[in-house]
Amino acid sequence: MPIHVASRRRTAASLAAAFPGAEVVDVTSRAAEPWVRLSPFYPHGGIPVPYSEGVTGQSVEGIWQALKVFGTADVDPAKLAVTGMRGIKRTVRRHGPVLGHRTGLTGTELLPYEAARRLVYLPSYRWVLEHRVADLVERLRRADGAGEVVLLDYTVNGDVADPRTPLSHAALLRSWIQGSWPAETAAETVTGTAAGATPA
Numbered sequence: 001m002p003i004h005v006a007s008r009r010r011t012a013a014s015l016a017a018a019f020p021g022a023e024v025v026d027v028t029s030r031a032a033e034p035w036v037r038l039s040p041f042y043p044h045g046g047i048p049v050p051y052s053e054g055v056t057g058q059s060v061e062g063i064w065q066a067l068k069v070f071g072t073a074d075v076d077p078a079k080l081a082v083t084g085m086r087g088i089k090r091t092v093r094r095h096g097p098v099l100g101h102r103t104g105l106t107g108t109e110l111l112p113y114e115a116a117r118r119l120v121y122l123p124s125y126r127w128v129l130e131h132r133v134a135d136l137v138e139r140l141r142r143a144d145g146a147g148e149v150v151l152l153d154y155t156v157n158g159d160v161a162d163p164r165t166p167l168s169h170a171a172l173l174r175s176w177i178q179g180s181w182p183a184e185t186a187a188e189t190v191t192g193t194a195a196g197a198t199p200a
Contacts, residue, residue, distance in 0.1 A: 002148060002149075003140070003144050003145075003148075003149045003150075003151060003174045003177060004022070004148065004149070004151070004177065005150070005151050005152075005153060005156045005158065005168055005170045005171045005174055006019070006150050006152055006153075006156065007090070007152070007153070007154065007155075007156060008026060008028055008030075008152040008153060008154055009154070010152075012024075015150060018101040019148055019150050021147065021148065021195065022147065022148035022149060022150045023143050023147065023148070023149050023150070024149075024150045024152065025140065025143075025149060025150065025151055025152065026152040027039060027151050027152065027153060027169070027170050027173060028152060028153055028154060029042070029085045031152075033102050033117065034136060035136065037132070037133050037136060038083070038133055038136060038169070038170075038173060039169070040059060040060035040061045040064070040121075040124075040125055040128075040169050041059055041060075041061045041085040041088060042059055042061075042085065043058040043059050043062075043082070043083040044058070044059065044128055044132040044133075045058050045081070045083075047060060047063060047124055047127055047128060047132075048124075048127060048159060049063050049066070049067070049080065049104065049105070050063070050067075050103075050104070050119060050120050050123055050124065050170070051102075051103040051104030051107050051119075051120075052104040052106075052107075054155070055080070055104075055105060056080070057079075057080035057081075057124075058080065058081060058082055058083050058123045059082065059085075059088065060121065060124045060128055060169075061088050061089070062079045062080050062081075062082050062088050063080065063124050064120060064121055064124070065079045065088055065089055065090050066078075066080045066105070067077035067101045067102050067104070067105070067116075067120055068090055068098060068101055068102075069098070069099045069100055069101065069102050069110055070090070070095035070096045070097065070098055071093065071095065071096025071097045071098075071099060072095050072096045073090070073095040073096070074102070074188075075102050075105050076090060077105055082124070083176065098113075099189070100112055100113070100116065100127065101116035101120050103119075108185065111186070112159055112186075113163050114163060114186065115186035117160050117167060118160060118183065118184050118185060118186045119184065119185075119186055121167065122160070122172070122181075122182060122184045123184055125169060125172055126176070126181065126184075130131075130177050135171070137176065137177060140173070140177055141177050144177060151170035151171075151173060151174060152170065153168045153169060153171070154166075154168075155167070155168045156168050156170075156172065158171025158174070158175065158180035158191045160173065160182045
């Protein structure tokens with residue numbers, strides 16, 4: 001049976017009409033236990049930071065934000081240690097335009113957006129699916145075999161190559177369960193920026 005991804009902003013009545021009889025599972029940071037543990041904001045701890053041997057982060061989102069480089073701010077290692085699910089994001093309003101994601105905390109190169117999704121976000125979230133929430137993944141796999149399942153997220157974009165909207169971790173979760181995980185390789189080449197320098 002199929003797994004669907006739908007917006008958490010939809011009403012219960014709308015979901016029931018669109019997916020009659022389906023099991024609806026909220027996997028956002030506002031979900032109840034145990035499903036909140038599938039959120040990239042959840043502080044599992046011990047998540048390896050790509051391109052940073054021996055360095056770990058509390059959450060997938062913390063890693064994503066820590067390696068982000070803005071027009072007026074470089075990497076922010078403090079985001080790796082955030083154990084709550086608030087105060088993780090870094091915004092263009094405060095730091096200027098995003099220039100890319102650094103290849104590690106002390107890396108010398110910046111990854112373009114799609115490349116960063118494939119080389120930073122995907123492996124970080126996959127690690128969580130393999131090492132921290134395998135039991136929940138299996139529960140969803142069994143539920144999928146018994147009937148339709150709807151995963152709720154704030155965005156439904158499952159295309160890593162589509163930069164127009166944020167990537168849906170619920171869509172990634174569906175891909176993982178269905179054996180269609182996106183490629184963790186990047187066609188784009190990285191751009192050079194000196195490590196530790198504040199980008200112009």
